[in-house]
Amino acid sequence: MSTQRPRRAAVTGIGVIAPNGLRTDAYWKSVSEGVPVLDRITREGCGHLPLRVAGEVRAFDATALIEDRFLVQTDRFSHFAMAAAALALDDAGLGSGDPAEPFSVGVVTAAGSGGGEFGQRELQKLWGQGSKFVGPYQSIAWFYAASTGQISIRGGFKGPCGVVASDEAGGLDSLAHAARAVRRGTGTMIVGAAEAPLAPYSMVCQLGYPELSTVDDPDRAYRPFTADACGFVPAEGGALLVVEDEDRARERGVPVRATVAGHAATFTGASRWEESREGLARAIRGALDEAGCAPEEVDVVFADALGVPEADRAEALAIADALGAHGTRVPVTAPKTGIGRAHCAAPVLDTVAAVLAMEHGQVPPTPNVSDICHDLDLVMSRARPAELRTALVLSRGLMGSNAALLVRRGGESAR
């Protein structure tokens, strides 16, 4: 065959279902204005639990967006994923009906929490009424793989499908997985993550995390990089993206919103935050190497921002280790302080924010955070205008995964 330049993975569609917006434009408006939406948890059956504050997706009507036959067999996390996938496909101009080439379209999602609400309902039937009262869809609905499967069935997509179960950082790993699939020849990938960890059973599962914030004041519960950092608050929702071959996107005449330029992942062990410094720094270097990107080219960093003092320190040092002197000059932001951490979906929402930030020439702020105690140029009270060509997104999981993803603005032909 010909010796063309390597295929590049382009982002052509974005779909967001988030605590601060049920569409991408609403999400960006809230993110760019730095509007915090963290609030007391109102979901049924959760009031007695010590976890008080989270980012809830309110006013989401699954019945208006998803067919009954998918609703009965899926959990809320898959409802978010299916709704976000439909928005992303529409955005990419692929939303109408059956795909022309079903075998050229694949799906990959990351999941950490699974279908806890559905599973709890069925387990209550098991212990309350007996095994014969447990519905058969329990076999698939709670499972991490459910959203990938249902998106592919609903859309008729028959290309390579997969699920990344690699902790919170898996959200970035899924994007890298999709980009690799595109580089290997798959035309289009639908990729991302959505989570629904705000239900009684799911919340109880999280209570054992020492990093969880149980502060009940929404304005003070999640303030990474400050002296008052007291852990993180969870969120539900997520984002799905359409990633496709850049040349194919240009042939279709759709805008290339960004390209996935580099990624690397490491593992340094559960809650070993001091060690995550080296893990995260190596992930950043790996992502830069893959992209052929110098540290000075990074125009903005979307931080993991866990909100645990030891972890925040490790992240600030990792940025300095990997980017050198540039690490203290580059604008850093963490818009997730306004909505909470949606586990695997958190870094995907950050990646969406990074793409939108590059499109709008604005670094969004970090809500509820002021007076930081680390040597970072954290963008705080309001968005900062900036020419952004390259964005670095960081993520760490509570189980020890670290990942870095580098995205470049659409239309740039760097490298």
Added chain:
Amino acid sequence: MITTEVTFDELAALMKKAAGVTVDPQELRQAAQSPFDSFGLDSLGLLGIVGELENRYGRSLPPDSERCKTPQEFLDLVNTTLTAGA
């Protein structure tokens, strides 16, 4: 003691409840020889309907009931089982 048979109306209601499949009972009756998947009902959906019927009538249905391909085949097997030895 089973005195009434499971009807197309009841099957249509079960398809809605257990599998989220909306089908008009009249159409279900007229297309009773069509495969379940033509109505959008998958194998797990049929398994859920079997479970509902077993709980409702307090009887076990034969393993073959969840392998039935059409509404007619399914209702014949279910009603034969429920009425026999009732």
